[in-house]
Amino acid sequence: AAGVIQSPRHLIKEKRETATLKCYPISRHDTVYWYQQGPGQDPQFLISFYEKMQSDKGSIPDRFSAQQFSDYHSELNMSSLELGDSALYFCASSLGLAYSYEQYFGPGTRLTVT
Amino acid sequence: TQLLEQSPQFLSIQEGENLTVYCNSSSVFSSLQWYRQEPGEGPVLLVTVVTGGEVKKLKRLTFQFGDARKDSSLHITAAQPGDTGLYLCAGASVRDDKIIFGKGTRLHILP
Numbered sequence: 001a002a003g004v005i006q007s008p009r010h011l012i013k014e015k016r017e018t019a020t021l022k023c024y025p026i027s028r029h030d031t032v033y034w035y036q037q038g039p040g041q042d043p044q045f046l047i048s049f050y051e052k053m054q055s056d057k058g059s060i061p062d063r064f065s066a067q068q069f070s071d072y073h074s075e076l077n078m079s080s081l082e083l084g085d086s087a088l089y090f091c092a093s094s095l096g097l098a099y100s101y102e103q104y105f106g107p108g109t110r111l112t113v114t
Numbered sequence: 115t116q117l118l119e120q121s122p123q124f125l126s127i128q129e130g131e132n133l134t135v136y137c138n139s140s141s142v143f144s145s146l147q148w149y150r151q152e153p154g155e156g157p158v159l160l161v162t163v164v165t166g167g168e169v170k171k172l173k174r175l176t177f178q179f180g181d182a183r184k185d186s187s188l189h190i191t192a193a194q195p196g197d198t199g200l201y202l203c204a205g206a207s208v209r210d211d212k213i214i215f216g217k218g219t220r221l222h223i224l225p
Binding site: 004033042043045056088090092101102103104105106107108110 | 144145147149154155156157158159162200202204206212213215216217218
């Protein structure tokens with residue numbers, strides 16, 4: 001079965017530009033999580049969606065927004081990009097309220113802000 | 115604030131040695147996952163433990179969930195260079211169903 005798909009894999013933007021990252025979860029998974037991981041850091045939880053509704057919010061800046069669409073894919077919109085936004089952005093999907101809470105991560109999008 | 119504390123933060127050992135990584139919390143978890151992440155890639159799920167006292171083996175890796183479901187350990191026997199990576203534990207709290215991640219243990223196995 002196909003895993004979580006993220007696009008693009010690499011993205012270079014300039015300061016103050018906007019970026020949109022996309023995530024396609026594993027088939028039948030209804031929950032999506034977004035994480036940001038800086039160099040040498042552990043993944044930091046940004047936001048999650050269950051059945052197209054926001055289910056939890058972490059350290060997501062106000063300049064970022066996200067949503068989950070009817071086909072369960074999700075997009076992370078990032079505006080007024082700053083140099084500090086350069087990081088790996090991971091999306092993970094799961095079967096939501098399944099008892100095990102196992103998350104399956106995508107390969108990530110490497111965002112470089114110059 | 116619920117925390118999952120992992121120790122050690124960094125570990126560098128010789129190939130063939132054994133090691134144990136710990137994941138501790140004051141919170142009770144309905145389940146706990148262990149992930150391994152290699153540089154530039156997404157974390158990969160290794161195992162889920164659900165029952166207090168549960169032990170699961172994955173080749174040379176042994177995972178244990180504490181009796182009270184507040185802690186877990188990962189033991190690697192005869193470590194190999196391919197075991198190098200960032201090991202993350204994550205738990206779903208029984209209190210609010212939210213998943214929290216530990217800060218990870220960076221493991222480096224020297225050939």
